[in-house]
Amino acid sequence: MSEDATVLFGREDIRRRIEELGRDITGDYEGRAPVLISVLKGGSVFLADLMRQVHLPIAIDYMSISRYGDATESMGRVRIVKDLEVDVGGRDVLIAEDIVDTGLTLSYLITVLESRHPASVEVCALLDKSVRRITPLPIRYVGFDCPDVFVVGYGLDFQERYRNLPDILAVQDLSALSADPDLLVPYLKGVPRAVPGPDAGRERAT
Numbered sequence: 001m002s003e004d005a006t007v008l009f010g011r012e013d014i015r016r017r018i019e020e021l022g023r024d025i026t027g028d029y030e031g032r033a034p035v036l037i038s039v040l041k042g043g044s045v046f047l048a049d050l051m052r053q054v055h056l057p058i059a060i061d062y063m064s065i066s067r068y069g070d071a072t073e074s075m076g077r078v079r080i081v082k083d084l085e086v087d088v089g090g091r092d093v094l095i096a097e098d099i100v101d102t103g104l105t106l107s108y109l110i111t112v113l114e115s116r117h118p119a120s121v122e123v124c125a126l127l128d129k130s131v132r133r134i135t136p137l138p139i140r141y142v143g144f145d146c147p148d149v150f151v152v153g154y155g156l157d158f159q160e161r162y163r164n165l166p167d168i169l170a171v172q173d174l175s176a177l178s179a180d181p182d183l184l185v186p187y188l189k190g191v192p193r194a195v196p197g198p199d200a201g202r203e204r205a206t
């Protein structure tokens with residue numbers, strides 16, 4: 001039977017990696033009170049898990065943006081639909097991003113945030129599609145390097161579906177998913193666990 005998607009990063013790997021990121025952030029920002037920002041909606045799941053691993057008096061806030069076409073068409077320019085409520089002037093800002101692809105959206109957002117005179121702006125990206133980068137972008141914390149595949153789950157959607165998948169899945173055939181956006185609905189009921197063996201680290205969905 002052909003697979004519509006495979007598990008690229010399983011929930012346990014994600015949990016462990018976020019624990020490590022939280023430890024690094026807690027150490028690096030010792031004595032400070034950073035503001036953790038997430039861009040709705042994709043980054044919300046990551047921020048929810050990350051903030052509980054950062055043992056500092058943080059604040060959190062959310063932004064919502066709308067894109068003019070895709071990132072390359074718009075060169076990353078976005079319209080801010082919901083702005084921050086926290087004043088980031090003089091504060092250390094850490095943007096928790098689900099995935100950085102071309103980097104255009106994020107570099108535009110960093111420019112917007114820097115115009116508000118924060119003490120610092122850094123990025124913590126769960127997934128870094130570094131091979132797709134157009135704009136050089138300093139990402140201080142990276143969860144996983146991500147191959148050039150379309151992924152869903154753990155906050156990442158396809159037409160608003162699949163954000164609630166606990167694992168991150170690589171879509172095998174994006175045109176098949178475009179033709180039938182419900183193609184991966186069976187995966188919402190659970191992905192079979194990895195079969196123990198020489199390849200046990202690589203989980204496979206059937």
Ligand code: 5GP
Pocket residue numbers: 042071076098099100101102103104105106149150151152156157158
């Ligand atoms: P960038 O400006 O870096 O090209 O765009 C990043 C945004 O594109 C992400 O925040 C995300 O919304 C979207 N994106 C990029 N790659 C993927 C992917 O593989 N899956 C999903 N669901 N969204 C993606």
